Amino acid sequence: MELPQGLNTHKEGQVYKLTKSLYGLKQASRQWFEKLSSYLISVNYNQSKSDHSLFTKKTATGFTALLVYVDDIVLAGNSMDEINSIKDLLHKRFRIKDLGELKYFLGLKVARSKKGIHLCQRKYALDILEETGMQGCKPSSTPFLKDISSLYKEDNYLDDPQSYRRLIGKLLYLTNTRPYLCFTINLLSQFMQFPTNSHYQVIQHVLRYIKSSPSEGLFFAADSPKHLKAFSDSDWATCPTTRRSTTGFCIFLGSSLISWKSKKQRTVSRSSTEAEYRALAATVCEIQWLRYLLQDLQTEESGVPVLYCDNKFARHIAHNQSFHKRTKHIELDRHVVREKIQEGLLHLLPVRSNEQLADIFTKFPHRVRFGAIVPKLGLIGIHRPA
Numbered sequence: 001m002e003l004p005q006g007l008n009t010h011k012e013g014q015v016y017k018l019t020k021s022l023y024g025l026k027q028a029s030r031q032w033f034e035k036l037s038s039y040l041i042s043v044n045y046n047q048s049k050s051d052h053s054l055f056t057k058k059t060a061t062g063f064t065a066l067l068v069y070v071d072d073i074v075l076a077g078n079s080m081d082e083i084n085s086i087k088d089l090l091h092k093r094f095r096i097k098d099l100g101e102l103k104y105f106l107g108l109k110v111a112r113s114k115k116g117i118h119l120c121q122r123k124y125a126l127d128i129l130e131e132t133g134m135q136g137c138k139p140s141s142t143p144f145l146k147d148i149s150s151l152y153k154e155d156n157y158l159d160d161p162q163s164y165r166r167l168i169g170k171l172l173y174l175t176n177t178r179p180y181l182c183f184t185i186n187l188l189s190q191f192m193q194f195p196t197n198s199h200y201q202v203i204q205h206v207l208r209y210i211k212s213s214p215s216e217g218l219f220f221a222a223d224s225p226k227h228l229k230a231f232s233d234s235d236w237a238t239c240p241t242t243r244r245s246t247t248g249f250c251i252f253l254g255s256s257l258i259s260w261k262s263k264k265q266r267t268v269s270r271s272s273t274e275a276e277y278r279a280l281a282a283t284v285c286e287i288q289w290l291r292y293l294l295q296d297l298q299t300e301e302s303g304v305p306v307l308y309c310d311n312k313f314a315r316h317i318a319h320n321q322s323f324h325k326r327t328k329h330i331e332l333d334r335h336v337v338r339e340k341i342q343e344g345l346l347h348l349l350p351v352r353s354n355e356q357l358a359d360i361f362t363k364f365p366h367r368v369r370f371g372a373i374v375p376k377l378g379l380i381g382i383h384r385p386a
Helices: 028-042 080-094 122-131 161-174 179-191 197-212 272-296 312-319 332-342 357-361 367-376
Strands: 054-058 063-069 072-077 108-112 116-120 216-221 228-235 246-253 256-264 306-309 347-350 379-381
Touching: 028 054, 028 063, 054 272, 063 080, 072 080, 122 161, 122 197, 161 179, 161 197, 179 197, 179 246, 179 256, 179 357, 179 367, 216 256, 228 272, 228 357, 246 272, 246 357, 256 272, 256 357, 272 306, 272 312, 272 332, 312 332, 312 347, 332 347, 357 367, 367 379
Parallel strands: 228 306, 306 347
Antiparallel strands: 054 063, 063 072, 108 116, 116 216, 216 379, 228 246, 246 256
16 A cells, blocks of 8 residues: 555554545445444334344334345335335435335345235346356256266366356355255355366256246245244255265245255264254254244234154154253254243144155255245246246
C-alpha cells in the first residue's frame, strides 16, 4: 500500500488505524451488519436468536419479518402500514432502493399465486447449460448413473480441473431448489482435487437431467398445515475408501419441504443401526432449530413433530433407556433423540422402506422410485420444457 500524498515518514513497521470501515475489506460486511442490526433494534425490531439475519416486530395490528443478506433485504408481513414505515425509515438512514414485490432474490425466481409460492432457478440453470455447451443435449430421466464404480478409479485425470471445480460450485447452489441433486453433487465434490474424465461424464449426465426440467423448483402451498414431519435415513459404509456412512434427512412443514441434508458422517459406524441412530440425532437437532425459528416467526404448530425412521433397531435404541454394550461407544450428544422423546417433544414412528423419502439423500434409487419421490418432495415445474 502506497502512502498518500503529503504524508512523509521513514519509520518502518507502522500501520494505518482505520476510523471507518472501507468497502472491499473483509471486515466491511461485519461492520455493515452491525450498523444495520443496531439501527433495526433501535426502531423496536427483535433480532432472532435462531437466525441472526432475521428481525421481527409484532404490534397490535400485525406482524412484520425482515430478512437480511449482506445489503439485500426481504420484507414480509400482514401490515402494509408497518412495511411502508420501516422502508421509509431505512431510506432516510441508508438511502435504499425499493424494488417492489419480490420476484427475484439471489438468483431465485419467486412466483406467487393464491395457491402458494413457487421457487425455481430457471435462468441460473439455463446459464449453466449455455456455459457448458449442453443446451442441445439429449434430456435424461434421472440425474445419476447406475454404475458409479468408475468414480473411484485413479486414471484419466482432467487436464483442466478448474472447470470441474467451478461447475461443482454452481451445481451446489442449484441444490437450493433441487434437493434431489444433493447426494450426487455431494459425492462428486469429494473428487475436487484430482477429477477424472469419469467424474466429468457424471456431471454431464446431471446437466442432461437439468435440461429436461430447467424450471423445476419448490412449491409452498398456501393451505399447508403447520405441522412438522421429518424423514431420516442413512446408507451404511457408503464410501468404499473411508467406509463412512451417509446421513440424509428431509423435513416438511405440512406438505412443504423446508429443510434437507445429505452429508458423509464424521466417524465410521460399526453397524447400519449405529449409522441410522447418528442420522436420527442430526435430524432431531434440525427439527429443534426449526421449532425455535417458527416461534420467532410467531407461528403456532398444529401438533408434536413426527420423525419417521425405517430402521427398527435404531428406533429401539431411541426408546430404550437401558445401557447397552453395543451403544456405549456412541457419543453422549447422540442420545439427544432419546431425551426429546422422553420429554414428549417428538414422536418417533416407523415407515416402510418403499415410503422412505430420505432415500434420495443417501443413495441412488431406481428411476421408477426416483420418479415417485420427486413429486412427494413438493417439486413442480411451472414452465414448459426448454
